[in-house]
Amino acid sequence: MSSGSRLAEPGTPPDPTVPATATATNTAAGTDASCGHPDGVHATARIRATYNGRVTTLPQLRSDGPFHLRRIRTGGRGATVGIIGAMSAPLGGDRLALDITAEDRAELEVTTAAATLALRGPTTAPATYDVRLTAGEHACLRWLPQQLISAAGSNLRQTCTVSLAATSRLLLREEQILGRADEEPGHLVSRIRVHRAGRLLLDQHTAYGDPAPGWDGPSVLDGHRAVGQLLVVDPELDADRAPVLLREGIKDGCAVLAPLAGGPALFATAVAPSSSALRELLDQALGHALGE
C-alpha cells in the first residue's frame, strides 16, 4: 500500500509542511528520533483549549495527517473534540503526534471516533505515535481514545507524556488490543509518563508482541490480548483508600484500582481476553474511582 492510496477521506490531506522540528521533541519522550521513514506520514495535530471566563474555547484546533479534528457541540462549560481518522495510520515509518493542552481553568475532553489500527507499512521500520497532554491550573482534561489495535506485522512505538499542574484534573484511559481477531499481534512498545506539579507520578513501559521477550508468559499477559489503564488525577479525590480488585481469577480478565504513591491519583490496570471484557473492567474501575 503506497502512502498516496491511504487518503481514506478527502479534505484533510497530510500536511507535508510539518517540519521535523515538530516531532524532534519526541526524543524527550523516549522515542528514537531515527525511526521516521521518508515514505511515512509525518503529522502533528494540536488542540489548545482556554477558558474565557464563561466557557471553554478552542483557539487552536489544527488537524494534520490522519488526525481530522472536529469540535463536538455538547453545551455546557467544557469543550469536546472528536478525532476522526482521515487515513489509515499509523503504518510503519509514520511519525504521528498529538499535542493537547487544556490551559488554566479550561475543561476539555478528547476522544477518537474509531479504534486506531496500527498496520504494517511500506517499511518494517517502527511507526511512532506520541501523545502529549498538558493541563494547567484548575483545568480538567479527559483523554478517552478508542482502542489501539496492534495488527499482525505492525511495529509501533507509542508514548503518552502528561504534564499536570498541581490543581488540574485528569481522566485518561488507554486500551491496547493485541492483534485483530485471532491473529498474532504486531510489536507494540508503549511508555506512559505523568508528571504532576513537576514531580513524576507514573512511569510505565510495556512491550508486547514478538520480538519482545516474555510478553505472553504467565507473569505478563498470560495469553490475554487486551490490556488497558485508567488514570484519575484529582486534588479533591480521596486517594487514600484500599485497592479494589475486579475479579479474583485471571482467566476471564482482571483488574486492580489503587492509589499511586505520588497521588492524589487512582490508577487501574486491567487485562482481559477481549476488548469488550477490557472495557467492562475499566468502566467498573472508573465507577469505583468516582465513588459510584
Next chain:
Amino acid sequence: MHLDHPVTMPHRHTYSAEPLRADGSPRAFRVGLGGPVGSGKTACVAALCRTLRDRLSLAVVTNDIYTREDAEFLLREAVLPPERITAVETGACPHTAIRDDISANLEAVEHFDETLDPLDLVLVESGGDNLTATFSKGLVDVQIFVIDVSSGDDIPRKGGPGITTADLLVVNKTDLAPYVGADLATMAADAERQRGDLPVVFTSLTSDDGIREIADWITGHLARWRAKAAA
C-alpha cells in the same frame, strides 16, 4: 570494602541481640517458642498471654507455615488486642525465618518496640516444625522448646538441637500419658541425659495453672536480663 571508607571495626547496626534500641532506650525481652506441629506451642502462647498480660506489656509474633492461622487463633481467643499480635510469612521455610535469616522477625519485634511503649515481653512462636529448629541468638534472648507425650516418649532420647539446647524444655500433655503409653520417668531421664542442667517442665497446659511454672521461668529470666542490662 569501598576505598573511600577507612576500614575500622564496624559499628554494630543490627541491634538485634543488644538490650538497647538504636535510640538507647531498652527494648523488650524476647522469648522464642519452638517445637513440632501439634505439641501445643500456640496453646502455650495463649496461656502465657492470659497469665502475664495483667502484669506485663506483651506482644506476640507468629511464624505459621501458612501465615495468620496461629495469629488468628490468638485473635479469636482474644488473648491480646489485635495490635499486639502479628504474623510473619516464612515462604515455607520456618527454620530460615527464626535462624538463618531473621530479618522479617526482627522487623516485626522492632515494630512492636517502636509502637508499643512500654513493652516488656515479646513472644516469638515458630512455625510447627521437626526437632531441628532453633532460634538465632540474634532474634531471641531465651528459647523454649515444646514437645508432648503423645508424639512418643522416645522424643527426648532422639535429641536434636531443639531438645538439647533450648533454655527450657516443656513436655506438654502429661495428662495423656496413661492413654498413649508414655513413660514420663523415661522421658525425664532421657531429657536430663541430653540436656544436663538445663531445666525441663512437665505439664498439661489444659489443666488449671498448667502454665504457671513456665510463666515463672520467663519472668525470672526477664528480671535477670533487666538487671544485667542495667548494670
Next chain:
Amino acid sequence: MSRAALLLLADGRFPAGGYAHSGGVEAAVAHNAVHDIHSLEAFCRGRLHTTGLTTAGLAAAAAAGCDPLLLDDAADARTPVPALRAVARKLGRQMMRAARATFPSAELDRLAAERPQGAHQPIVQGVAARAAGLTPRDAACAAAYEAVGGPATAAVRLLSLDPLAASWLLARLSTEADAVAANAAGAAARVETEGPDALPSASSPLLDITAEQHAAWTVRLFAS
C-alpha cells in the same frame, strides 16, 4: 573490587528476607498459570524483562552514586500498586539491616536515616553494592538474577519441582539476565545527564494485579 562480595550480595542466603517472597509465583501457581518447569521458565523470562529490568536499572543507578532519594521517587512512580511498594520498602529495610552489618558505609547510614520506613529494595541493594566496592553493572546483575532466582526457588517449594530442573532453567536464563543487567547499567550511566527518566520502567500488568490479589489472601506461604 571483590568478586566474592558480589557473590555474597547476590546469594540467596544473604539474610535480607528474600526467602519469604515468591516474586508473584505463589499467585501464579494458585491461578494455575505456573504449573510446571516450562510455565515457570516463561514466568521468569517475563519477570526478568519487566520488573527485573526496572529493578536492575535502579540498583545500577544507586551503585553509580545517583541520589538514592531521587531514585526512590522514581521507584515509586514505577510501582503503581501499593502492595508492591510496601513489599519493596519492607525488603529494603531488611536489606538495609543486612547491608549495614555486612558492608558498613556512611551512605547506607544516611539512606537509613532519610528513609526510616525503608527505601525501595533495589536502591538499598545498589548502595550496598557501592559500599562493597562493586560496579553498577554488578549491582544490576545481582538485581536481575534475583528477579528470576526468587520465583524459581519459590516454585520449587510450591510445586515440588525438581530443583535440578530449576537450576537448569536459571542457567538457561543467565545470558538474558546478563543482557538485562548490561542494558540497565547502560541506562544508569545516562542518569547523570538525563535524570532518572533515563532508567527503564518496564512493567507487567499481571504482576501488578496479582500482587494485590495475593496481598488480600488470608492464607499464604509467601509474603509476596
